[in-house]
Amino acid sequence: MKTLDEVKQEYLQRALERPIEAYSIRNANGQVVARSTIRQHHAFTNAQDEAYAAQHYELSERFKNQAGNVINYYWMEPSEKGLFQSSDGQFYKSSELPENDDTFVKRRYADTMRAERNARIYDTDNYIRLPDMTVQSESRAKRMALTDSDREELKDYRQQLRDLTDQADFPFVEWPEFPLALAYELQQKADVRTRNLRGVSC
Numbered sequence: 001m002k003t004l005d006e007v008k009q010e011y012l013q014r015a016l017e018r019p020i021e022a023y024s025i026r027n028a029n030g031q032v033v034a035r036s037t038i039r040q041h042h043a044f045t046n047a048q049d050e051a052y053a054a055q056h057y058e059l060s061e062r063f064k065n066q067a068g069n070v071i072n073y074y075w076m077e078p079s080e081k082g083l084f085q086s087s088d089g090q091f092y093k094s095s096e097l098p099e100n101d102d103t104f105v106k107r108r109y110a111d112t113m114r115a116e117r118n119a120r121i122y123d124t125d126n127y128i129r130l131p132d133m134t135v136q137s138e139s140r141a142k143r144m145a146l147t148d149s150d151r152e153e154l155k156d157y158r159q160q161l162r163d164l165t166d167q168a169d170f171p172f173v174e175w176p177e178f179p180l181a182l183a184y185e186l187q188q189k190a191d192v193r194t195r196n197l198r199g200v201s202c
Helices: 004-016 047-056 102-123 125-129 148-166 180-201
Strands: 023-026 032-036 041-043 059-064 070-075 083-085 091-093
Touching (some): 125 148
16 A cells, blocks of 8 residues: 555656656647657647747748648747656646645545556456356466355455445555455456556656
8 A cells, every 4th residue: 555655756756757858839828738859840729829929939930721721830949947747747847746735646646546446347347247257366277267255255356446435545545355266367457557557657
C-alpha cells in the first residue's frame, strides 16, 4: 500500500522528467498548445487564439485553403526556462506543479486506483461467464478446471474489489489477495498494465 507522501513523490518525479521542449507557443489562455525541439510554426483554429497570436507571435506564412479560408501560421518562440509538464497536460515551474498539492494528488491517484480496480474485475469476467474455462497455476503448468471452492473464492474477491472504494482510507488501500487458483494468471495481467503505465509515464 502506498502513502500520500509516496504517491506525491512519484508524481512529482514523473513531472520533473518531462521538461518543456526548446520551442513552444501558447493560446489566448496562456496554455502551451504546441512545442518542439526545433523551431516550427503553428496555426490556430480558434478566433480568440488567432487574434492573440497576431499580437504576440511572428507570422510565418499565410495561405488560402480549398474552402477559401485564410490560414495563418505563427513561429514558435523559445520556451520559458524551468517548466515541466504536469499530468494535467500543462506546464509549470517546479514549485507550482499541481503535483505539490495533496488534493490534486489524491484525486489523480483515486482515478488511477478506480481504473485498476475496474480492470481487475474485468480480468475475472470470463472465469465467471465461461464455466468450462481452465486456468494455469504457474508458467508451463497444465491448465486445470476451477473447482466450486475456487469459484466461491473468486466471487468473494470480486466483491472485495467492488467494496474497495468504500473504504475510509481509499485510495491509499491494500489490494485484496488474488484467488489462489487464479493468482498466476491475474498477476500476469496486472503486471502488463503496470509495465504499460510506466512506459506511458516515461
